[in-house]
Amino acid sequence: MIALLIVFCEVAFWVLLAAGLALRYVARRPRLGAAVLLCEPLLEVVLLVVTAIDLRNGADPDWKHGLAAVYIGFTVALGRSTIAWVDARVAHRWFGGPPPVKPPKYGMARAAHEWRTAARWILAAVIAAGLLEAAVRYVGSGGDVGSLRMWQQKMGWVIGLNLIIAVGYTVFPKQDPHRGDREAGDRSHRAGERGPYQR
Secondary structure, eight states: OHHHHHHHHHHHHHHHHHHHHIIIIOOOOOOHHHHHHHHHHHHHHHHHHHHHHHHHOOOOHHHHHHHHHHHHHHHHHHHHHHHHHHHHHHHHHHHHHOOOOOOOOOOOHHHHHHHHHHHHHHHHHHHHHHHHHHHHHOOOTSSSHHHHHHHHHHHHHHHHHHHHHHHHHHEEEEEETHHHHHHHHHHHHHHHHHOOOOO
């Protein structure tokens, strides 16, 4: 039942997202569309309650319970940015909205972007790990919590990988391959503005 509920929550997430955007742009009911989008967190609440009840009723914790905690963590931390990402592209593609802002590609601006992205993923992993720890304590020493611990280890890998990526872009910032050409062009332009007899 837990696995089916996770699938249901994932499908419902996108259905609510589509309904909210349709109400906002097609029906021109932005407040109602926003209200529908605000229903998204209810999916995580339902999943959390059902998972706790299943464990409380004596179900052996397995990969499905761990996956439920991971799904909740990632939806809480990444759901809002996912909705904003889809919203910006739907508005631009079909309703004359401004083009979505592209993330920076080079230098420390790119590093800052990577740190912001890493922060969201790390928050998701921390929330998931916390829920998994709560489930471990809820089950107690008498139950098999190996699968829950396995998911916690995976969350540790998610945190470590995102830190490595962000630190890599900070220590070794990606350079613009055309920067030298632009700088040379700027110098030539400024020299042309001064004229051959000006300093």
